Amino acid sequence: MYLSNRFFWLFGSVAALFALAYPLGWLFPLAQTALIVALALTVADAALLYGRRPKIVCERILNPVFSLSDPNPVTLHLENQGNVFYRATIADELPFQFQRRDFEVELSLPPRAPRKVEHHLTPFSRGVYSFGNINVFVATRLGLLERRLIFGQTQDVTVYPSIIQMKRYELRAMRQIAHETGIKKMRRIGHSYEFEQIKNYVQGDDYRSINWKASSRRAALMVNQYEDERSQQVYCIVDKSRVMRMPFEGLSLMDYAINTTLAISNIILKKQDKAGLLTFSDVIGATLKAERDTSQLSRILEALYREKERPGESNFELLYEAVRRLIGARSLLLLFTNFESSYALERAMPTLRRLNRSHLLVVVFFENTEIRRLAQEDVQKTADIYRQTVARQFLQEKKEMVQKLRQYGIQAILTKPQDLTLNTINKYLELKSRGLI
DSSP states (O other), X not given: OEEOHHXXXXXXXXXXXXXXXXXXXXXXXXXXHHHHHHHHHHHHHHHHHHSSOOOEEEEEEEOSEEETTSOEEEEEEEEEOSSSOEEEEEEEOOOXXXXXXXXXXXXXXXXXXXXXXXXXXOOOSOEEEEEOOEEEEEEOSSOSEEEEEEEOOOEEEEEESOHHHHHHHHHHHHHXXXXXXXXXXXXXXXXXXXXXXXXXXXXXXOGGGBOHHHHXXXXXXXXXXXXXXXXXXEEEEEEOSGGGOOEETTEEHHHHHHHHHHHHHHHHHHTTOEEEEEEESSSEEEEEEEEOSTTHHHHHHHHHHHOOOXXXXXXXXXXXXXXXXXXXXXXXXXXEOOOSSHHHHHHHHHHHHHHHHHSEEEEEEEOOHHHHHHHTSOOOSHHHHHHHHHHHHHHHHHHHHHHHHHHTTOEEEEEOGGXXXXXXXXXXXXXXXXXXX
């Protein structure tokens, strides 16, 4: 049994009448009458609430999988199957990761009238989230007492990288491609790993393509004919060291990179290329060889879900050795990392240049939006001028890093965390349209 605010207001008023009855004796009978009425109302309210259990049903409906950093719908269905009008307050036991202890919804429950309450939850970390029971506090029209009804609705949901974002950018990319005109399929003959056929030698064919075994059997020169590989390899390389633990709007840089990796991998597969994955820090993490089969996206999703940030520094030499072992053919490498100073970039530059000689490397790193906000604020004191000057120097240093990478022929993207997915997809489509991959 819970006492409501109405209960305290009622008996508080009765107590005030008794207090006033000391100097004003004529109020004493009125105070006694008020006390009797208040007690009678409380007893009547208790009889309505506890005479029989309220016939109320409640159910929580949600998806078994939540999408990271996206609003995920949660629906509560209630119905009063009895004949008594109730007022209800719903207190849902949300997972501790949301850090919300004040979630309450108030509504009326007329007899035989279903009610639906929908709200959204936005998770900012991957993992398993456990929902507890649903507590429904019901009161009659008198509203002096409340009775708690507990509905056992314990549920576990798994928070995966943003599937909602992946679908959204897939539709956007496909719509953009569908609107392009003047595109036709062009098949070029050349040397690659995709064998097409053996044909008779004609003048102008490359003599290095002569198939001597077939020539000896046919007593005529035969050559191997190849076609350009239409399925290029694209690897997303995610740095999971301490530089990627920095949060922006509740989400770490690594989780921004993970969401983008899932979205760009989906676009890569839709474009008939092969998508692969590699994560690293001071150790090598997940490695998935680039494939184009139907289950590749699911494998990438599971691998990204299990990844955790590490407190160590990035070991780019270790990354180079892993790329040499894992990736044989020339591929597009999308490296998601972060450089907070020119010194950090200089240490990694020799390795990045070696990677770029063997593959087409795109280095994706982040602009600090908090520092940009500081650099654009109005200054009022001398200390504000110093802070703004340092912030602008920091932003200029980031731009110089981009120029340094491009100076050595390395593709670079400097982006806000919120624009990471869009900028990465645009870069991939640009490189593909230019025939660089």
